[in-house]
Amino acid sequence: MKKIAVLTSGGDSPGMNAAVRAVVRKALFHDVEVYGVYQGYLGLLTNNIKPMERGTVGDKIQRGGTFLQSARCPEFKDKEVRQKGIDNLNALGIEGLVVVGGDGSYRGAQRLSEEGINTIGIPGTIDNDINGTDFTIGFDTALNTIIDAIDKIRDTASSHERTFIIEVMGRDAGDLALWSALAGGAETVLVPEHKKDIKEVADKIQQGIERGKKHSIIVVAEGVMSGDECAEQLKKYINVDTRVSVLGHMQRGGSPSGVDRVLASRLGAYAVELLMEGESGLAVGIQNNKLTKTKFEDIFSSQHVLDERMFRLTNELSI
Numbered sequence: 264m265k266k267i268a269v270l271t272s273g274g275d276s277p278g279m280n281a282a283v284r285a286v287v288r289k290a291l292f293h294d295v296e297v298y299g300v301y302q303g304y305l306g307l308l309t310n311n312i313k314p315m316e317r318g319t320v321g322d323k324i325q326r327g328g329t330f331l332q333s334a335r336c337p338e339f340k341d342k343e344v345r346q347k348g349i350d351n352l353n354a355l356g357i358e359g360l361v362v363v364g365g366d367g368s369y370r371g372a373q374r375l376s377e378e379g380i381n382t383i384g385i386p387g388t389i390d391n392d393i394n395g396t397d398f399t400i401g402f403d404t405a406l407n408t409i410i411d412a413i414d415k416i417r418d419t420a421s422s423h424e425r426t427f428i429i430e431v432m433g434r435d436a437g438d439l440a441l442w443s444a445l446a447g448g449a450e451t452v453l454v455p456e457h458k459k460d461i462k463e464v465a466d467k468i469q470q471g472i473e474r475g476k477k478h479s480i481i482v483v484a485e486g487v488m489s490g491d492e493c494a495e496q497l498k499k500y501i502n503v504d505t506r507v508s509v510l511g512h513m514q515r516g517g518s519p520s521g522v523d524r525v526l527a528s529r530l531g532a533y534a535v536e537l538l539m540e541g542e543s544g545l546a547v548g549i550q551n552n553k554l555t556k557t558k559f560e561d562i563f564s565s566q567h568v569l570d571e572r573m574f575r576l577t578n579e580l581s582i
């Protein structure tokens with residue numbers, strides 16, 4: 264393998280730059296040429312592909328976002344459209360591709376691998392919703408951003424004896440909501456994986472007030488309902504002063520944590536090693552602190568599941 268390329272795709276996540284840096288530096292270390300594809304799969308189609316040197320990824324490890332930029336490119340699901348991207352890679356003599364992204368990006372990577380480009384996925388999403396890895400790059404940073412917000416909101420919630428509803432990201436996956444609720448000491452967490460009766464939530468808050476609690480914090484994943492809707496529903500059962508905080512895209516930004524930088528560096532280098540060994544159609548990950556590789560078909564064979572023990576623990580500790 265003499266030439267490879269790397270791209271970032273889907274929602275950006277802190278640590279994507281560190282992953283790209285690792286891919287570039289590891290490849291150059293082994294005298295493999297590296298290209299950067301800008302704007303994810305869209306850049307493959309528009310031929311926005313440029314050679315990268317060691318210096319291209321200098322001063323990037325600490326930066327949030329992705330300097331390669333990202334895109335949602337729905338037309339990439341079309342085989343004929345994808346062929347244009349494959350032709351662009353072939354024209355440059357690029358034999359291997361590293362895709363840093365989430366589950367949707369992996370679908371595209373799987374197709375490319377079936378259609379003749381050796382492709383390896385790296386899990387880069389704040390959602391932590393990918394099978395085959397305990398953690399995705401960006402989850403730890405986003406989690407800490409949310410915890411910081413919860414801690415600050417708790418101060419003002421307590422001063423004013425208010426119930427705060429904090430809406431966090433997660434359309435289908437409750438990991439960010441669950442982990443932040445546990446770490447932030449929230450009273451209740453609402454995740455897409457579990458239906459929860461709002462009356463039960465209201466009863467719990469009422470019991471807390473009766474025990475002398477000065478504030479309550481509810482973390483709701485956006486996929487369950489909006490923070491405003493949650494407040495509306497709560498009002499049907501309990502008369503408390505509520506406020507809603509929607510954390511939004513701030514959760515996706517910021518300098519990556521040490522954990523995310525190290526994870527990104529390890530996974531980026533491992534992806535290059537696998538390409539050099541002629542591997543394709545799989546994604547790298549970390550399980551029990553060991554680097555692992557999993558075929559895309561195995562990753563997609565089951566749904567990502569929430570840690571049920573952690574879910575129960577969060578409820579037990581917040582009573």
Ligand SMILES: Nc1ncnc2c1ncn2[C@@H]1O[C@H](COP(=O)(O)OP(=O)(O)OP(=O)(O)O)[C@@H](O)[C@H]1O
Binds near residue numbers: 367372
């Ligand atoms: N079935 C598919 N076939 C080919 N390409 C796909 C497919 N699904 C998604 N993609 C490509 O992957 C891109 C990213 O997917 P998506 O928007 O779902 O984000 P993601 O990678 O899951 O990241 P995140 O969930 O963190 O935002 C899509 O815009 C599209 O270009």
Ligand SMILES: O=P(O)(O)OC[C@H]1O[C@](O)(CO)[C@@H](O)[C@@H]1O
Binds near residue numbers: 365
């Ligand atoms: O930036 P966009 O396209 O609005 O996407 C937001 C979504 O992306 C994610 O951050 C990552 O998939 C989700 O948690 C969120 O719902």
Ligand SMILES: [Mg+2]
Binds near residue numbers: 273365366388390
């Ligand atoms: Mg996704």
